Amino acid sequence: MSFAFRLFPAAGDDMRADVLAGLAASPKAIPPKYFYDDAGCRLFESICAQPEYALYRTEQALMRERIGDIAAAVGEVDCIIEPGAGDCIKVRRLVDALRPGHLVSLDIAGAPLAAAAEALAHDYSGLAVTALGMDFIHDLEAAAPHLPPGKRLVYYPGSSIGNFPPDAATTLLARFRRLAGPGSQLLIGFDLRKDPLLLHAAYNDAAGVTAAFNLNLLARINRELDANFDLSRFRHYAFYNPTAGRIEVHLVSLAEQAVTVAGQRFRFNCGETLLTEYSYKFVPREFDALALAAGWQSKAGWEREGFAVRLYG
Template identity: 50%
Template sequence: MKPGIEWRRPRASADSEQFAADLHAALSRAPKAISPKYFYDEAGSRLFEQICELPEYYPTRTELALLRAHARDMATQFGPQVQLIEYGAGALRKVRLLLDAMPRDSVEFVPVDISGPHLLAACDGLAGDYPGLAIQPLVADFTRPHTLPPCAEGSRRVGFFPGSSIGNFTPSEADAFLRLAASELAGGGLLIGIDLEKDHDVLHAAYNDAAGVTAAFNMNLLDRARQELGAEFPPDGFEHLAFYNPAYRRIEMHLRATRPLELQLGGETYAFHEGETLHTEHSHKYTVSGFQALAQRAGFKPGKVWTDENGWFAVLWLEAQDG
C-alpha cells in the first residue's frame, strides 16, 4: 500500500447551496427540523471536540476506555489486511487506538467526513504521527452515495463508526445507513459504538453542560446560517433546548424562539411563535439486543460486544455478509 496522504475531494454535498436548500425546507415544514450534519462547519467541529472533553459528556471517555482496553481484541476481528473506513471521522482520535493495535503495513485508512478543512488538518496530524500509513481522506456525506477508493487485492473493507453517531439518525435513517454500509463493506464488517439506555438525569446533564459548550454548538447552526447564507433574525431570538423524550427513547436538541419573531433567508420570511422550535438533533439510546436486531435486518451478522462496567455504552462488531 502506498504510504502518505492521497487527497480525494469530490463535490461535497453539504456546500452552501445545499445548506440553503435544506434550511428553506426545514423552515417550511411543521414541525421545523433540519439534519444535524449542518452543525459541522469548522467552528462546529471545534466546538464538538470541546464537548467531548466535558465532565458531563460521558460517551467519549467511556468509548475511549473501551477502545484502550479492547483494541487488540477488536482488531483481531478485522482480518490480516484491511481498508479501514471511518465514517464521520472528525478529529481522528479514537481510530489511533485501533491503528496502534494493527501492523502498520496491514491497513489502508480512509477517513470520510463532511467537513473538508477539519478532516485534512486531522489527517496531516495523523500522517505525522504514523509515518508510512496510507491515508486517503474523502470529503463526502457518508449517508449518501459516495465512491470509496479501490480496495487493495487481498484486503477487505472494515468500517469504524464510533461516538454513538448512529443515534443521530431516525430509525429509518439508521436502517438506510446500515444497509448502505453492509453493501459497501460486504465480506468485511463494521465496528460501531452505541449509547445505551440509562438514567435520564445522566442524559440530561450530558446535553446541558454547565459551561454552555453544547448550547454554543447548537447555536452555531444559526451563526453559520447568518455568515454563510446571509440569514437575518434577532441576535437574542433563540435559545438552546435539550431534553429526553421517553416516547422515542432519545435526547432531542432544539433552537427555541424566545418570542414571536421572523427569520429571513434568501428573500423568504419564516415566522416563529414564542416557544416554537427548530429541531436540530436527536440522539437515540439503544439496548444491545435491540441494535443487533436492527443490524441483522440490514444485512449484518452480530458478533462480539464490549461494554463498560456501568452498562452505559457498547462497541459492537458486525460481520458484513458477502454480496
C-alpha cells in the same frame, strides 16, 4: 508518507436547499450534519471534554482496555473505512492494533478532516491515508473507487448512528455494508439507555458548550446563507424522551419573530421549536436487530458504563 484528499463539492448546495425546506416544514427541523463548520467542529471537541459528556471518555476507556480482545475478534484487515471521522483521534488506537495498509476517512467537514488525516498520515509512515470531504448521506457510493481491494472494516464510533431514526439508521448501515463489500466487518460504538438524568445532563453541560454548539448552527446559516437569526432570541433546549429512547435537541424561539434566509422569510411563534438533532440511545439486543435488518450479523460485543462497542460481519 502517503496522503490524498478529495473534496466532493455537493454539500454547499444541499445546505441551502435543506435549510430552506427545513424552515418551511412543520415542525421546523434542520439536519444535524450542518452543525459541523470549523467553529462547530471545535465546539464538538470541547463538548467531548465536558465533565457531563461521559460518552466520549467511556468509549475511549473501553477501547483502551479492550483493544486486545477487539483486535483479536476483528482479525486481519487491509483497510479501515471511517465515516464521520472528525479529528481522526479514535481511529489511531485501531490503526496501532490492526496495522492496516489503508485508511479511508470520510467527513462532511472537509478542511478539518484534511488537516487531521494528513497529521495522521505523517505519524504512520506505513499507512496510506485517503481523506474524502463528503456528505456520506448523498455521496457514500462515490467512495468506492477510493477503496483498495482486500479485507475492509467500517469503523463508526461516537454513537453517531444515534443521530438517525431507526429506519434511516438501518438504511445507512446497509449502505456501509454494500460499500465495504462481501466479507467486510463493522465496528460500531453506541450509547445505551440509562438514567435519564445522566443523559439530560450530558446535553445540558454547565459550561454551556452544547448550547453554543447548537446556536452556532444559526450563526453558520447567517454567514453562509445571508440570514439574520438573532441568536439571543433562541434558547438551546435539550431533553431525554424516554418513550422514544432519544435525546431531542431544539432551538426554541423566545419571541414571535420573522427571519430572512437566502431571501426567503420565515415566521416563528413565541415558543416554536426548530429541531436540530436526535440522539437515539439503544439496548444492545435491539441494536443487533437493527444491524441485522441492514445485513450485519453480530459477532462480538463489549460494554462499559452504559456504552457499547459491537462487531458485526
